Amino acid sequence: MTLVRVHSFAISLDGYGTGEGQSADAHFGHAGDRLHEWMFTTRWWQPGGSGGVDDAFIRQHDPGIGAEIMGAGKFGHPGWHEDPSWRGAWGPNPPFHTPVFVLTHHTRPPIEMEGGTTFHFLDASPVEALDVAREAAQGKDIRLGGGATTIREFLAAGLVDHLHVVIVPILLGRGVRLWDGLEGLEKDYQVEATSSPSGVTHVTFTRTAS
């Protein structure tokens, strides 16, 4: 059975996966780059970077993944669907290299990008989206890419097998929170926390019940 995996989803200490005020120029709103600075010091990001625990975790993002599912809020800022030229926030060669299924009420034809990424637009429930993504992944795992709302919905529906969250030691105060309404989530998972010299803490939820 293939797995549904979340990798390197960064949240603030107060639980926000993105800030307020998202726009075409501010993909994470007032959070800016602060949720992701820990990535920039790894050797995965740049030669000469650190090869420690942050690097080890971030390198789990791609192997074994055959498709990604993401929410409309990850694909673009509010209102992107009114811009027919919007092709996501990652330039011509997005870092997915697989089919990507964007959950949205505003579907459009698929967009084929460089490097193997094709964006497909689905108006579907989490379970329905998973069925489509599993078919496309051809036996590989599905990465659930975010944002916070989408991950929360899949967690609430019991659809996530592996969750890797990175707690960044800042307080954003506002934005979209990951953990709301997930009381008792830990019961079905083995939970492990690993703090890094960079200041972040990696928390993994690995499903034990089936």
Add this chain to the structure above:
Amino acid sequence: MTLVRVHSFAISLDGYGTGEGQSADAHFGHAGDRLHEWMFTTRWWQPGGSGGVDDAFIRQHDPGIGAEIMGAGKFGHPGWHEDPSWRGAWGPNPPFHTPVFVLTHHTRPPIEMEGGTTFHFLDASPVEALDVAREAAQGKDIRLGGGATTIREFLAAGLVDHLHVVIVPILLGRGVRLWDGLEGLEKDYQVEATSSPSGVTHVTFTRTAS
């Protein structure tokens, strides 16, 4: 200058310092003992317990402290002030051994307990309460004991010098949250995270600005 310190204040991954449904028999509501089980395995709690990082942190609770300030919600469940026999949730010899100032709109005469703890009841702002507690602490530090609302108010007022929070890998889903309304708190502190083999993560905020 004496410091205002918070030690071993436990919160869930989703930020709750206590659960819902607090009563005389359930000091932390539906959270039960779950926020504090990490303490029970230390040698501070019991002979033969672990002497690792959890033990090291918990032993900072008492040294150098001359007085504690706590909120009404830590002293007792909602409605304790209507029970003239209520003497706190810790039995005849509470683990404070100093003057303790309980912030409440329902003041009553001081209660002298065994072991050096005396509960004083103050209807005062954070700054006013600190003045009183500093006087009583006779040159030693003030411990801010909680609950979440009280710590949040003191943090918002810029009155906390050292904050030690313990993130417990459970999701309570409801209760009283610590971090609300504290955007940018980290700017005035050095923040460090240390995860423990027990599963909890110790996060310390040490004031750098004055």
